[in-house]
Amino acid sequence: MTQPLFYVSPEQQIKDRAEFARAGIARGRSALVLRYADGIVFVAENRSQTLHKVAEIYDRIGFAAVGRYNEFDNLRIAGIRHADVRGYTYDRRDVTGRMLANAYAQVLGTIFSTVTEKPYEVELAVAEVGATAAQDQIYRLTFDGSVADETEFCVMGGSAEAVTAALRENYDPAHRLGRALSLAIEALSADNDGQSPAVEALEVAVLDRTRRLPRKFRRLTADGITEALATPVKKPRARAKA
Amino acid sequence: MTTDFLLPQTQRTPLGELLPERTSSFTEFLARSQPGLLPAAGRANVPAQELSPQATTIVAVTTATGVVLAGDRRATMGSMIAQRDIHKVFAADEYSAIGIAGSAGLAVDLVKLFRVELEHYEKIEGSPLSLDGKANRLAAMIRGNLGLALQGFVVIPLFVGWDTEISCGRIFSYDATGGCYEETGYHSVGSGSLFARGALKKLYRPDFTMTKGVTACIQALFDAADDDSATGGPDLARQIFPVVITVDAQGVDVLAEADVAKITNQVVASRQRRPGGPEAKL
Numbered sequence: 001m002t003q004p005l006f007y008v009s010p011e012q013q014i015k016d017r018a019e020f021a022r023a024g025i026a027r028g029r030s031a032l033v034l035r036y037a038d039g040i041v042f043v044a045e046n047r048s049q050t051l052h053k054v055a056e057i058y059d060r061i062g063f064a065a066v067g068r069y070n071e072f073d074n075l076r077i078a079g080i081r082h083a084d085v086r087g088y089t090y091d092r093r094d095v096t097g098r099m100l101a102n103a104y105a106q107v108l109g110t111i112f113s114t115v116t117e118k119p120y121e122v123e124l125a126v127a128e129v130g131a132t133a134a135q136d137q138i139y140r141l142t143f144d145g146s147v148a149d150e151t152e153f154c155v156m157g158g159s160a161e162a163v164t165a166a167l168r169e170n171y172d173p174a175h176r177l178g179r180a181l182s183l184a185i186e187a188l189s190a191d192n193d194g195q196s197p198a199v200e201a202l203e204v205a206v207l208d209r210t211r212r213l214p215r216k217f218r219r220l221t222a223d224g225i226t227e228a229l230a231t232p233v234k235k236p237r238a239r240a241k242a
Numbered sequence: 243m244t245t246d247f248l249l250p251q252t253q254r255t256p257l258g259e260l261l262p263e264r265t266s267s268f269t270e271f272l273a274r275s276q277p278g279l280l281p282a283a284g285r286a287n288v289p290a291q292e293l294s295p296q297a298t299t300i301v302a303v304t305t306a307t308g309v310v311l312a313g314d315r316r317a318t319m320g321s322m323i324a325q326r327d328i329h330k331v332f333a334a335d336e337y338s339a340i341g342i343a344g345s346a347g348l349a350v351d352l353v354k355l356f357r358v359e360l361e362h363y364e365k366i367e368g369s370p371l372s373l374d375g376k377a378n379r380l381a382a383m384i385r386g387n388l389g390l391a392l393q394g395f396v397v398i399p400l401f402v403g404w405d406t407e408i409s410c411g412r413i414f415s416y417d418a419t420g421g422c423y424e425e426t427g428y429h430s431v432g433s434g435s436l437f438a439r440g441a442l443k444k445l446y447r448p449d450f451t452m453t454k455g456v457t458a459c460i461q462a463l464f465d466a467a468d469d470d471s472a473t474g475g476p477d478l479a480r481q482i483f484p485v486v487i488t489v490d491a492q493g494v495d496v497l498a499e500a501d502v503a504k505i506t507n508q509v510v511a512s513r514q515r516r517p518g519g520p521e522a523k524l
Contacts, residue, residue, distance in 0.1 A: 050368070055365070055368075056365050057365070077264070080362065080365050080366055081268075081271060081275075081362075084268055084358055084361070084362050085272065085279070087358070088268075088272070088279065088354070088355070088358050089279055215336075215361075
């Protein structure tokens with residue numbers, strides 16, 4: 001390896017790398033993860049029916065990502081492997097969202113600070129549905145490995161700020177699925193020149209704590225989304241304490 | 243537990259090793275990354291019977307709308323009853339179930355690995371394996387146990403499932419070398435299987451309803467327990483009944499104990515009138 005010709009300060013290096021990653025992420029469309037009365041719903045704008053941005057990791061854990069597909073798909077597979085090995089070695093109950101978020105933070109942080117590699121242009125959310133609403137957890141991870149624990153919802157992608165602002169107005173974690181979904185779709189219009197995305201262009205999945213089987217992750221088809229949106233909106237229950 | 247394999251593709255970290263030979267098989271991945279966790283990774287030089295209890299009879303019957311799998315609750319070590327309420331049939335995933343006979347310790351571990359294997363594939367690929375794919379995968383896992391089987395630690399599964407492509411219930415049986423054979427109508431494995439299979443031969447009808455299929459399985463297990471000391475009959479004093487799983491288009495369902503108890507009580511009552519079981523017409 002040849003010696004670099006010019007000195008670049010570490011501050012400048014980090015700044016350049018962060019800018020590079022941000023620009024990559026900003027090119028993609030947004031994804032949302034939000035709590036609703038019976039669990040957590042993932043909504044992503046995605047025109048492909050097979051290249052998923054939202055995925056199942058474990059019994060109670062789901063994953064959503066924006067950015068470069070090959071990069072976050074590698075992270076998805078690594079996450080599934082990590083969770084399955086942990087659950088097989090100990091017990092299924094010992095696989096937690098926090099553990100997975102920490103593992104991802106390690107990986108992303110290492111890649112970001114390894115000078116020989118380009119940073120990953122991805123943003124992730126890891127969500128775990130609990131037995132009660134108070135135990136639900138959403139972690140948001142950025143390209144540099146920082147983790148944030150989100151109490152209600154998290155928005156990822158280039159227009160995250162605009163979408164967050166739009167969603168915050170009417171959002172309540174005690175909303176039913178239909179209401180939460182329609183709010184999310186409305187908020188996504190901030191990413192789309194004021195136009196709400198069509199149902200067919202959405203990828204939606206839920207972690208439904210009322211599901212009888214141990215695996216709580218379930219994808220919603222276009223029909224399923226339409227049906228959920230059509231269910232009459234009930235008055236939200238008293239706002240759950242975080 | 244290390245998070246090594248979550249780390250990036252650099253010279254020192256193994257994610258680089260992971261990616262080129264990307265596999266959807268949990269077993270293969272485990273064999274590569276942490277082989278010590280796999281069942282049967284060791285060898286033993288003592289008689290098999292003294293190390294692990296033996297799980298005994300499993301029966302399966304197809305019905306018009308699906309398939310039924312049932313197992314008795316006894317595990318034995320030699321002539322001693324090691325456990326009277328062991329579980330030997332399990333849901334493998336949402337459309338299949340597995341029952342095991344043979345060396346209980348290895349068998350339970352094998353089922354655990356098989357369940358993760360199916361789920362792992364489904365999560366990574368985004369769609370489940372076909373029923374034949376699941377059956378073949380199980381065959382490979384049994385073959386992997388051949389070394390221990392030769393020392394007496396034989397594990398024989400019975401695999402059933404709903405084939406979503408052709409909409410019917412199917413049964414697969416295995417031998418210790420990993421041979422996989424599809425069975426028509428009904429099958430049984432384990433020490434009491436001779437008697438259970440004889441009973442099913444007389445009781446089986448292709449147009450069984452689910453309830454009749456369940457009753458036939460419980461009758462067959464009763465016959466197995468009647469003539470095989472290693473198979474446990476229904477224990478009315480302790481309220482221990484067979485474990486019964488049904489699989490149909492709606493998916494897999496472990497029958498509630500109350501439902502199994504009801505059918506078992508009917509079977510026991512009819513046996514008090516006629517100990518040999520229902521009469522087959524000549």
